[in-house]
Amino acid sequence: MAKAKTLQKEEPIILITNDDGITAPGIKALTEAVKDLGKVVVVAPDKPQSGMGHAITIGYPLRLTKTETFQDIESYQCSGTPVDCVKLAVDKVLHRKPDICLSGINHGANHSINVIYSGTMSAALEASIESIPSVGLSLLDYSMNADFSGAAYYANLLVKQLLGKKIDKHLCLNVNIPPLKKDELKGLKICRQAYAKYEERFDERSDPNGRKYYWLTGEFLNFDKGKDTDVWALENNYVSVVPVQFDLTNYTLKAKLQKALIHKN
Amino acid sequence: MAKAKTLQKEEPIILITNDDGITAPGIKALTEAVKDLGKVVVVAPDKPQSGMGHAITIGYPLRLTKTETFQDIESYQCSGTPVDCVKLAVDKVLHRKPDICLSGINHGANHSINVIYSGTMSAALEASIESIPSVGLSLLDYSMNADFSGAAYYANLLVKQLLGKKIDKHLCLNVNIPPLKKDELKGLKICRQAYAKYEERFDERSDPNGRKYYWLTGEFLNFDKGKDTDVWALENNYVSVVPVQFDLTNYTLKAKLQKALIHKN
Numbered sequence: 001m002a003k004a005k006t007l008q009k010e011e012p013i014i015l016i017t018n019d020d021g022i023t024a025p026g027i028k029a030l031t032e033a034v035k036d037l038g039k040v041v042v043v044a045p046d047k048p049q050s051g052m053g054h055a056i057t058i059g060y061p062l063r064l065t066k067t068e069t070f071q072d073i074e075s076y077q078c079s080g081t082p083v084d085c086v087k088l089a090v091d092k093v094l095h096r097k098p099d100i101c102l103s104g105i106n107h108g109a110n111h112s113i114n115v116i117y118s119g120t121m122s123a124a125l126e127a128s129i130e131s132i133p134s135v136g137l138s139l140l141d142y143s144m145n146a147d148f149s150g151a152a153y154y155a156n157l158l159v160k161q162l163l164g165k166k167i168d169k170h171l172c173l174n175v176n177i178p179p180l181k182k183d184e185l186k187g188l189k190i191c192r193q194a195y196a197k198y199e200e201r202f203d204e205r206s207d208p209n210g211r212k213y214y215w216l217t218g219e220f221l222n223f224d225k226g227k228d229t230d231v232w233a234l235e236n237n238y239v240s241v242v243p244v245q246f247d248l249t250n251y252t253l254k255a256k257l258q259k260a261l262i263h264k265n
Numbered sequence: 266m267a268k269a270k271t272l273q274k275e276e277p278i279i280l281i282t283n284d285d286g287i288t289a290p291g292i293k294a295l296t297e298a299v300k301d302l303g304k305v306v307v308v309a310p311d312k313p314q315s316g317m318g319h320a321i322t323i324g325y326p327l328r329l330t331k332t333e334t335f336q337d338i339e340s341y342q343c344s345g346t347p348v349d350c351v352k353l354a355v356d357k358v359l360h361r362k363p364d365i366c367l368s369g370i371n372h373g374a375n376h377s378i379n380v381i382y383s384g385t386m387s388a389a390l391e392a393s394i395e396s397i398p399s400v401g402l403s404l405l406d407y408s409m410n411a412d413f414s415g416a417a418y419y420a421n422l423l424v425k426q427l428l429g430k431k432i433d434k435h436l437c438l439n440v441n442i443p444p445l446k447k448d449e450l451k452g453l454k455i456c457r458q459a460y461a462k463y464e465e466r467f468d469e470r471s472d473p474n475g476r477k478y479y480w481l482t483g484e485f486l487n488f489d490k491g492k493d494t495d496v497w498a499l500e501n502n503y504v505s506v507v508p509v510q511f512d513l514t515n516y517t518l519k520a521k522l523q524k525a526l527i528h529k530n
Binding site for chain 1: 319357481521529
C-alpha cells in the first residue's frame with residue numbers, strides 16, 4: 001500500500017506587473033525580492049506604459065506571449081496597458097485570482113497626485129477592484145541603474161505580512177521608497193495622499209516641416225504642509241504607505257450639493 | 266472727447282472636451298446645449314479615446330490643430346488623450362483657466378466603477394485638479410444616432426447654475442443620463458458611486474497566421490442595493506450626479522493599518 005502523502009499547504013500565488021515594461025530593472029528586483037514567499041507569475045507590458053493611468057484596451061485586441069525574461073519564474077508579456085495585464089493574467093494565465101498582486105518597482109515617484117496618472121498604481125487598483133490585495137511600489141529614482149536594494153527589502157517585509165493576514169478585501173497600498181540604502185530608511189509610515197499637483201508648461205517646437213508640436217513638461221507643486229502625508233514621509237526618509245480606494249465619491253460635497261442645486265426646472 | 270465705453274461683464278469661458286473624439290455627435294450636442302451661456306472653446310481628441318482613463322502622453326509629443334468642426338465655435342483637435350486636451354487647452358489655447366470644463370456628452374454610461382476607466386471623466390477630473398469646476402456627462406446609449414435632447418437640457422440646467430455660484434474649488438460632477446425624452450426624466454439626483462465591477466472574460470481568437478489574440482469583454486456586476494447610488498437613480502429615470510474627488514486615500518483603512526502592520530524589522 002502506498003504511503004499516505006503529506007498534505008502540503010498550497011503556495012500563495014504572487015502576480016507581478018509594472019508600467020515600465022517587462023525588461024525594466026525594477027520588475028526584476030521585485031521578483032527577486034518576493035520569490036521566496038510564493039509562486040511568482042509575471043504578466044507585464046511588452047513596452048513602457050508610464051503615465052497610462054487606468055487605461056484599458058477596447059478598440060484593439062491584445063497579444064500575450066510567454067517569455068524567458070526571468071530565471072525560474074513564469075512570465076508573459078502583453079501588448080496592452082498595466083490594467084489590461086492584470087485582467088488578462090486572472091482570466092487567461094492564472095485562471096484564478098492570485099493571493100496578492102504587486103506592481104513595480106516603478107522607476108520614479110508615484111506619491112501624492114501621481115497616483116492618478118500612474119500605470120503602476122492603476123494596475124494595483126485594478127487588482128483591488130477584483131478583490132485581490134495589491135501593492136504598488138515606486139522608487140524615487142528614475143535611473144535605469146537605480147539601487148533597488150532598500151525598496152526590495154521593504155517589498156519583502158510588506159508582502160510577508162500581507163500574505164499572512166486578511167486586512168481588507170480591497171486592500172491597495174501605494175508604497176513609495178526614498179532612494180536610500182536600507183539602513184538609511186526609517187521604516188514604513190502609513191500616510192494620506194498629499195494635496196499637490198503639476199503646473200503644466202508645454203514645450204513648443206517646430207518639426208522639420210515647420211509644423212508645431214508640444215512636449216508635456218511641468219513643475220510639481222506641493223500645497224500640503226501636513227506631517228501625515230506621503231510627501232512629508234518621503235522627505236523624512238520613511239517608506240510612505242498610502243491605502244488607496246476606487247470609490248471616488250466626494251461625500252462632503254455630496255451633502256453640500258443636495259441643497260446647492262436645483263434638481264429640476 | 267470719446268464717449269465712455271460701457272464696461273461689459275466678461276463672458277465666462279466654457280472649455281469642452283470628450284473621449285469619443287471631436288467628430289462624435291455627443292460633443293456637438295453639448296456645444297449646442299451651452300453655447301448661449303458663455304464663450305465655448307472645444308479642444309478634443311482627434312480620434313476615439315474611450316477607456317483611456319487618466320492616461321497622459323509623456324513618451325511622444327502632441328499635435329494641436331485648429332478645426333472648423335462646429336459652426337461659430339472655436340475648436341481644436343489634439344493627438345493626445347482627453348487629459349492631454351485639458352492640459353494643452355489651458356496652457357496653449359486659452360492661456361488662462363476656463364470658468365468651467367465640460368466633458369462629453371459621452372456615448373455610453375460612466376456610472377459606478379466606469380468612472381475609473383472613462384476618458385470622459387478623467388478629463389473632468391483633471392480640470393478639477395487644476396481648480397477648474399468640471400462636469401462629465403454621459404448618455405446611456407452607445408449609438409451614434411442617440412437622442413441627446415434630454416441630456417442637453419440637463420447639461421444646460423447644470424451649467425447655468427454652476428456658472429452662477431462657487432460651490433467648491435475642485436468641484437467635479439459625474440453626470441449620467443438615462444436614454445429618455447426630457448419629459449420622461451425625473452430630474453437630477455445627487456448620488457454616491459455604486460459598488461460595482463466588471464467580471465472579465467477575454468474572447469480568444471486566432472489570426473490568419475494561427476497566432477492567438479484576445480478581445481476584452483465582460484459582464485457588469487452591481488453588488489450595491491443602496492437607493493442612494495448612481496445605478497439606482499438611473500434605473501429609476503433620474504439623471505445621476507456623483508461628486509468625484511482625486512484624493513484616493515482610504516482613511517478608514519489608514520487608521521486600521523497603523524496597528525495592523527509592522528513598520529520596521
